[in-house]
Amino acid sequence: xxxxxxxxxxxxxxxxxxRALEAAANHxxxxxTVVLTDDPDRIRQADRIVLPGVGHFADCAEGLAAxxxxxxxxxxxxxxxxxxxxxxxxxxxxxxxxxxxxxxTRGLGWIPGAVERLRPTDPSLPIPHMGWNVLTDIKPHPLLxxxxxxxxxYFVHSYAMNPAHRQHVAAWCDYGGKFVAxxxxxxxxxxQFHPEKSQQAGQTILANFLRWKP
Numbered sequence: 716x717x718x719x720x721x722x723x724x725x726x727x728x729x730x731x732x733x734r735a736l737e738a739a740a741n742h743x744x745x746x747x748t749v750v751l752t753d754d755p756d757r758i759r760q761a762d763r764i765v766l767p768g769v770g771h772f773a774d775c776a777e778g779l780a781a782x783x784x785x786x787x788x789x790x791x792x793x794x795x796x797x798x799x800x801x802x803x804x805x806x807x808x809x810x811x812x813x814x815x816x817x818x819x820t821r822g823l824g825w826i827p828g829a830v831e832r833l834r835p836t837d838p839s840l841p842i843p844h845m846g847w848n849v850l851t852d853i854k855p856h857p858l859l860x861x862x863x864x865x866x867x868x869y870f871v872h873s874y875a876m877n878p879a880h881r882q883h884v885a886a887w888c889d890y891g892g893k894f895v896a897x898x899x900x901x902x903x904x905x906x907q908f909h910p911e912k913s914q915q916a917g918q919t920i921l922a923n924f925l926r927w928k929p
Contacts (some may be wrong), residue, residue, distance in 0.1 A: 716746045717925060722784065722806075723751040724872050725778040728911070731883035732767045732775050732803060735911035746803040747925060755788035763925065764789065764798055768805025772814030772830055772874065775805045776822065786823065793825070793902065801858075804872060807898060808868075808904030811876050826898055827903070830877035835891025843873040844890045850897070852887045858923045859885065859897070859902050866916040868896070868908040875907055902929040 719736065733749050740747035750757060758764065766789075780783060792798045800837035811822040813876045814830040817823050820832070821915045833842055853859050875894040878884060885904070888896040898905045904918050904924065 716748055717762050718760065719747060719749045719763045719765065719925070720758050721749060721751050721765045721767065722779070722785065722789070723753050724869065726768045726770065726775055726783050726805065728767045728909070729770045732913045734840045735917065735926070736765070736921050738752070739918045740925055742918060743922040743925075745922065753782040754785035755787055758788040759792050759796070759886070761792065761798060762790060764800045765924075766800070766802045766806035766809065768807075768809060769871075770805060772805060772808055772816040772822075773818055773820040775809060776814065776820050777866050779809065787825070789823070797902050797929070799924065799929055800909075801891060801924050802823055802903075802905035803911070804907060804909055806875055807907055808874065810903065811878075814835070814874070816874050825903060826878055826883055826900060827880060828876055828883075830874050831877050832871070832874050833894060837891040839879065840891045841906075843871060844872045848888050848890060850886045850888060851893075852884075854885045854899070855928050856899050856904070857898070860923055861905060861919050862916055866906055867913075868906075868910070868916050869912040869914075870896075870908045872907060876905075 885899040
């Protein structure tokens with residue numbers, strides 16, 4: 716039985732992420748126990764970890780920092796114990812060195828780079844970027860297996876990560892210019908889009924995460 720911890724730090728989409736993971740596990744017959752937690756001991760004991768996130772980068776960073784011992788437990792679980800980790804939307808952005816949404820805010824520093832505002836070349840394109848869009852330039856990775864040609868996923872965001880090293884980019888998307896849609900490094904993976912809202916493609920990615928052995 717896989718023990719999965721979803722980090723509960725005040726971000727609003729933890730329940731929808733939980734339901735989507737449980738649905739993926741049920742559909743693909745993957746034994747799974749999910750806990751929503753900000754308990755450092757439970758984080759250390761988990762087999763897999765998901766960090767969701769919606770809203771403002773600084774607010775999410777502050778919420779995570781306010782949970783005593785959580786950042787330290789995440790670092791221990793992810794880097795010492797090498798637990799598979801998935802960051803979703805702002806949860807992915809928090810993996811960067813810094814976020815520049817209104818004010819400059821330190822991230823977890825797991826992926827060198829910064830989170831910057833989307834600046835489409837077409838001024839008629841609205842910000843936030845909201846709705847379905849296609850993944851492009853997909854890098855071979857276990858979490859992206861089985862998506863088929865031109866997989867469509869669901870986005871809601873005004874900012875995106877700009878990694879310092881292009882080898883950390885797992886997939887791109889285009890919205891008046893290319894931006895990073897997914898990142899990967901060792902046992903870390905992050906999606907700017909919401910797999911929990913991305914129907915079949917999202918379920919495939921979540922099931923791949925539950926089976927992933929980096």
